[in-house]
Amino acid sequence: MIVRLVKMVFNESEIDNFKSIFESAQLKIAKMQGCLKVDLRQEIDKPEIFFTISHWESENDLENYRKSELFINTWKLVKPLFKEKAEAWSLS
Numbered sequence: 001m002i003v004r005l006v007k008m009v010f011n012e013s014e015i016d017n018f019k020s021i022f023e024s025a026q027l028k029i030a031k032m033q034g035c036l037k038v039d040l041r042q043e044i045d046k047p048e049i050f051f052t053i054s055h056w057e058s059e060n061d062l063e064n065y066r067k068s069e070l071f072i073n074t075w076k077l078v079k080p081l082f083k084e085k086a087e088a089w090s091l092s
Helices: 014-030 059-066 069-081
Strands: 002-009 035-042 047-057 087-091
Touching: 002 059, 014 035, 035 069, 035 087, 047 059, 059 069
Parallel strands: none
Antiparallel strands: 002 047, 002 087, 035 047
């Protein structure tokens, strides 16, 4: 199993936009081949910081998602909202 952790920092004025985008994509992501779970968490003391935590059966499943139309289109909407460059880690 692979756990993908992505840290995103948003412009404060874009937080609601991001939440809306994620809400509409979350179920679609969860239905992707090999996705076991996908969650969103928000930093308590710095509400502009979010983490997505997704669990995948394999690295191949994660890569297929990252190359999917769903990911590409969602990322196009989310990326302009960032205050800082996103950081990501794949964990065993």
